[in-house]
Amino acid sequence: MQLRSLVVLVALFGFSFSVSAQKFYTKxxxxxxxxxxxxxNIKADNNQVTSVLNTQTGELQxxxxxxxxxxxxxxxxxxxxxxYMESKTYPKSSFKGSIxxxxxxxxxxxxVYPVSVTGELSLHGVTKKISTTANISxxxxxxxxxxxxxxxxxxxxxxxxxxxxxxxxxxxxxTVSCLYxxxx
Amino acid sequence: xxxxxxxIIRISVVxxxxxxxxxxxxxxxxxxxxxxxxxxxxxxxxxxxxxxxTDSAKAKTAYINQVLEVSGxxxxxxxxxxxxxxxxxxxxxxxxxxxxxxxxxxxxxKPGDQxxxxxxxxxxxxxxxxxxxxxxxxxxxxxxxxx
Numbered sequence: 089m090q091l092r093s094l095v096v097l098v099a100l101f102g103f104s105f106s107v108s109a110q111k112f113y114t115k116x117x118x119x120x121x122x123x124x125x126x127x128x129n130i131k132a133d134n135n136q137v138t139s140v141l142n143t144q145t146g147e148l149q150x151x152x153x154x155x156x157x158x159x160x161x162x163x164x165x166x167x168x169x170x171x172y173m174e175s176k177t178y179p180k181s182s183f184k185g186s187i188x189x190x191x192x193x194x195x196x197x198x199x200v201y202p203v204s205v206t207g208e209l210s211l212h213g214v215t216k217k218i219s220t221t222a223n224i225s226x227x228x229x230x231x232x233x234x235x236x237x238x239x240x241x242x243x244x245x246x247x248x249x250x251x252x253x254x255x256x257x258x259x260x261x262x263t264v265s266c267l268y269x270x271x272x
Numbered sequence: 273x274x275x276x277x278x279x280i281i282r283i284s285v286v287x288x289x290x291x292x293x294x295x296x297x298x299x300x301x302x303x304x305x306x307x308x309x310x311x312x313x314x315x316x317x318x319x320x321x322x323x324x325x326t327d328s329a330k331a332k333t334a335y336i337n338q339v340l341e342v343s344g345x346x347x348x349x350x351x352x353x354x355x356x357x358x359x360x361x362x363x364x365x366x367x368x369x370x371x372x373x374x375x376x377x378x379x380x381x382k383p384g385d386q387x388x389x390x391x392x393x394x395x396x397x398x399x400x401x402x403x404x405x406x407x408x409x410x411x412x413x414x415x416x417x418x419x
Contacts, residue, residue, distance in 0.1 A: 156394040162304045
């Protein structure tokens with residue numbers, strides 16, 4: 089092998105290693121939703137959120153299985169999966185987007201960095217563009233991310249029966265919290 | 273209408289209303305499935321994972337939302353943000369696990385241990401091929417059955 093080819097190979101290997109070292113992930117992130125009405129508050133948690141963050145490009149992805157949401161009441165969980173989310177037909181929800189100002193985050197210094205996130209949320213067979221603010225936190229070298237935003241159920245073709253329309257809010261608050269403790 | 277007939281109708285109506293209210297209350301407060309004492313499908317971590325990879329239609333029908341008792345070798349023990357114990361069981365595929373969120377903590381479990389975990393299978397989340405992340409098969413409401 090010529091020396092030039094060898095140099096190119098070594099450089100390519102070094103480049104791919106440095107890029108891959110910028111990806112952090114979790115498969116046990118937390119996503120909660122909260123529905124607030126005068127009649128009733130409903131909360132559910134999903135602790136099996138897979139998320140990948142590329143700290144160099146800001147690329148950010150989330151995905152979760154809808155039937156892993158846990159409710160306080162078994163009946164609510166049943167209705168969520170069978171009547172509203174239709175988890176058999178639409179088993180997965182996902183987000184694909186990016187942190188648009190990733191350069192504002194200093195990944196070598198502890199702190200809380202406000203960021204802007206934009207991308208496409210796919211839920212119940214409908215994909216819509218969303219934007220929100222979030223915080224990226226660095227603590228002892230560990231990266232975590234947190235965001236809170238709202239979605240309107242009608243935007244995702246989720247229909248609520250007239251009989252329970254006073255118990256379920258039209259707009260649901262979503263909270264996401266991920267500790268990116270694994271490296272790709 | 274005779275007084276006795278009216279009385280019977282009145283009692284019947286009250287009984288029906290009480291039964292309907294009772295049924296409604298029972299449904300509303302119905303507890304979650306008792307995983308510890310539920311019948312479970314016995315399967316190894318490798319077989320469970322491979323079924324989802326090679327025949328996802330079969331795996332979805334046979335395993336999703338079912339109580340499974342998965343056996344294998346622990347590869348990682350950690351905690352999620354709600355302080356629930358997370359146990360990864362080795363699937364034989366690098367970076368891919370049976371990802372178990374436990375309902376009760378078992379402090380003695382460590383990587384390398386042989387384990388059996390009973391829980392509800394949520395399915396396979398495919399990770400991200402573009403980013404080079406393999407997927408996991410998820411088990412929720414887990415209990416260790418051999419500790």
